[in-house]
Amino acid sequence: MDSVFTVDVEDWYHILDIPSAPKMSEWASAAPHVEKDFIKLLDLISEKNVPVTCFFLGWIAERFPHLVKEAAARGHEIASHGYSHRLVYEMTEDEFYHDAVKSKNIIEDIAGRPVLGYRSAGFSITEDTPWYFENLIKAGYKYDSSVFPGPRGHGGLKSDRYGPYLVKGRAGNIIEFPITLAKFLSRRICFFGGGYLRLFPYPLIKSMGRRVLSEGRPVIFYVHPREVNPGHPRLEMNYKRRFKSYVNLKTTESKVSKILEDFRVITFERYIKKHKEMLEG
Ligand SMILES: [Zn+2]
DSSP states (O other), X not given: OOEEEEEEEOOTTOOTTOTTSOOHHHHTXXXXXXXXXXXXXXXXXXXXXXXXXEEEOHHHHHHOHHHHHHHHHTTOEEEEOOSSOOBGGXXXXXXXXXXXXXXXXXXXXXXXXXXXXXXXXXXXXXXXXTTHHHHHHHTTOSEEOOOOOSOOSSOOOOOSOOSOEEEEOSSOEEEEOOOOOEEETTEEEOOSBHHHHHHSOXXXXXXXXXXXXXXXXXXXXXEOGGGGOTTSOOOOOXXXXXXXXXXXXXXXXXXXXXXXXXXXXXXXXXXXXXXXXHHHO
């Protein structure tokens, strides 16, 4: 059974919903770390010789096009994390559509090939954004990986679909790969990305991943470049957010290596090709 390893390519200050985070107009004057961190992460992945999916923030792709080219040259899939890293439920439908199109165009121009996939900032699809999929379809995306099917800080969408599914729209269809949750002590919990991946010990992550695979679902892993650099600058935030943003950063590197050894990892693009009938049936 295949799993998908994903990287949301953004910088250390792209943390959502905290007052100390710089505004978009200030991003250019914040010290960039993404180049060093992303190359470090790519090197770690190259050691295991597996392809992953890189969701580039359009703003980052525009400023650091060589990172897009480097990831593509190493055989990874290039996808979009939107342009401006805004929470979906804080945008109007029109703003969302234009942001999704803008990032797709910029990234495709640099990568020289079509961008099929989208991931929203902070998995921020909620009941308040019923227009979400229709606009992604209109923007030309073929799949999305943004639904967090449980309660969550920003967003979370009540849903009982935990594996990939087809969303039918007026102008076409799109495949959704929800963020992977595993049932643990009567709750459904994400063990496979961000703060969760750093918090839980690897043996638990591995056994929960095995459980998900045995249920016939792929495990969707996700990391950010900043997470492999424990020395990255910190933003001021309350205790709860600080814990979630910065806990166990030193463990990311070894966890990523172990995941890439223990799980059969491919890109979303390949996953869709391989499982087309199941996904579209
Ligand atoms: Zn992000």
